[in-house]
Amino acid sequence: AAGVIQSPRHLIKEKRETATLKCYPIPRHDTVYWYQQGPGQDPQFLISFYEKMQSDKGSIPDRFSAQQFSDYHSELNMSSLELGDSALYFCASSLEGAPWGPEAFFGQGTRLTVV
């Protein structure tokens, strides 16, 4: 079965550079979520989109922005990178309105290292 696809899997950037992470949700899923997970920590919710509109906002820094495109894929844009932005970034997708519940399935993540 198709899963959530994230690219790239690994990314190394220098401080103050920008990065763009991409997420391709499971086919027919209409909601995308972004999470940040530091080493040994739980995933922290950043932002989500439903039908290409922002649906919920978490602890996303002002330096980050995201959007969902007409084909439902999403991109997380990160600017003025800081050392503390080094983390695993996960994208998840779900199908809202599904009678069995909003099951969110996660991708394999992008490991961002800021040096």
Place this chain on the structure above:
Amino acid sequence: GENVEQHPSTLSVQEGDSAVIKCTYSDSASNYFPWYKQELGKGPQLIIDIRSNVGEKKDQRIAVTLNKTAKHFSLHITETQPEDSAVYFCAASKVVYSGGGADGLTFGKGTHLIIQP
């Protein structure tokens, strides 16, 4: 906002024994409670979930119970196997079932489950 507490942080059990992980949540409006298993270097994998209109749900060796009054939910794994070793996260969110999407998940801090052979 929502706050999810998870205990214990580490749990070591003998293979074949049962494991129980407990979580509490603070926001009485939360109505959806999934559990995720995360192996090293991989994304969280949904293993079971429960909605607030249900008190218990079971899927083979895994079960989840929910006490809405106490704002408490638990994961039960029976007949544990070595491949159950991983970090387990509980989570909570609010879902508008009539449409409009779900809030992002608030996760607990995780439980490192170790299955001793």
